[in-house]
Amino acid sequence: MANPLAQFEITTLVPIQLGGVDASFTNSGLFMVVAVTAITLFLTLGMRAHRLVPGRWQSMAELSYEFIASMVRDNVGTEGRPYFPFIFSLFMFILFANLIGLVPYSFTFTSHIIVTFAMAITVFLGVTVIGIIRHGLRFFTLFLPSGVPMVMAPLLIPIEIVSYLSRPVSLSIRLFANMMAGHTMLKVFAGFVVPLGILGGWAPLAVDVALTGFEFLVAVLQAYVFTILTCLYLNDAINLH
Amino acid sequence: MVMGTVRTALAFATGAMALPAGPALAAGLPQLDPSTYAPQVIWLAITFGVLYVLMARVALPRIGHVLEERRHKIDRNLKMAETLKVDAEDAAEAYEGAMADARARAGNVLGDVRERAAKETAERQAELGARLHADIQEAEAGIAEARDKAVAGIRDLAAEVAHSAAEKLAGETVDAGAVRSAVDAVLKERG
Secondary structure: OOOOOHHHHOEEEEEOEEEOOOOOHHHHHHHHHHHHHHHHHHHHHOOOOOOOOOOOHHHHHHHHHHHHHHHHHHOOOHHHHHHHHHHHHHHHHHHHHHHHOOOOOOOOOHHHHHHHHHHHHHHHHHHHHHHHHHHHHHHHHOOOOOOOOOHHHHHHHHHHHHHHHHHHHHHHHHHHHHHHHOOOOOOHHHHHHOHHHHHHHHHHHHHHHHHHHHHHHHHHHHHHHHHHHHHHHHHHHHHOO | OOHHHHHHHHHHHHHHHHHHHHHOOOOOOHHHHHHHHHHHHHHHHHHHHHHHHHHHHHHHHHHHHHHHHHHHHHHHHHHHHHHHHHHHHHHHHHHHHHHHHHHHHHHHHHHHHHHHHHHHHHOOOOOHHHHHEEEEEEEHHHHHHHHHHHHHHEEEEEHHHHHHHHHHHHHOOOOOHHHHHHHHHHHHHOO
């Protein structure tokens, strides 16, 4: 049986060295390029006709725009407007990574903790910097919710700080773990199909079919969760609470 | 979230079960191999940067422009519909007014005509009545004259007949004046 983790191997396609740092173009990088290309084509070709009454494709492009725009508006408010392109890019990037990763023999770069962590830490640092620039030292009142008795402060402040610092960790592990678990399960059950033969092989195949449907849900849901949490963190930084 | 945790645990378990057979055993999870981190992060930064620029500069303004344009068009059309509706209401009001005016004028004209016709009819009727009355009177006068003439004729004849009858019966001459007065008396008596 094939190793279900073999699908997560990074294979170098074009070895590149940049000042002693390995910057090789790998299968992960390839699918990042594929995702960016697919997103760009999806949006620009869909909007090429830019009709007043949209067709199906244009509707999908507009729908994704409106979806993220309303998410930013509802969760961050009008002041979140400048960050809309970033949040939109984030959502589409993760969504396309997850969905393209479901194509057999492709690679899911969101199943790598380093990728999700890099995105999460970028969001975390960005949000923190935005909060400090906007509110200066008042930003740190985030760690002491208003209306809390001062006696509680010594207990609450460490808890709030820990929960704040664990944001990038939970954000990155949630996406990575979901992707990796789903793909591993698919592979494990797929690995049973042929060994169980023509009679028994149908059962794991049926499970795989069901799991594939489930994975589509997870792919979209996790992109949504990552994005909406980013919006909530951004809201904390912009409006405090 | 619970689902995810369970799935992760399951995946790790199955992964661990399958590991002894796989060639990746020595390396462990490919995700935990630090030598792959640099290229992934570098290409993530490059591709995400490109994506951000493409979205912020090309794709999103285009979609936003189309949505804005549609919103403007709908707003414009709604406003136009509003003004057209007001215009239509004004026109309807003017029409109602004109109709009411015309109806009142028509009523007046009709009343005049009816009045004039009634007056004319009454005049003509009165004239006709007067003419008929005159005719009747004339005819009555004629009749009365004719009757008087006839009555006078009858008296003369009756007197003559009575005179000759008295002469024949009595054999003597009767005074004509006496006969006439007798006849007159009888006639008066008979009506």
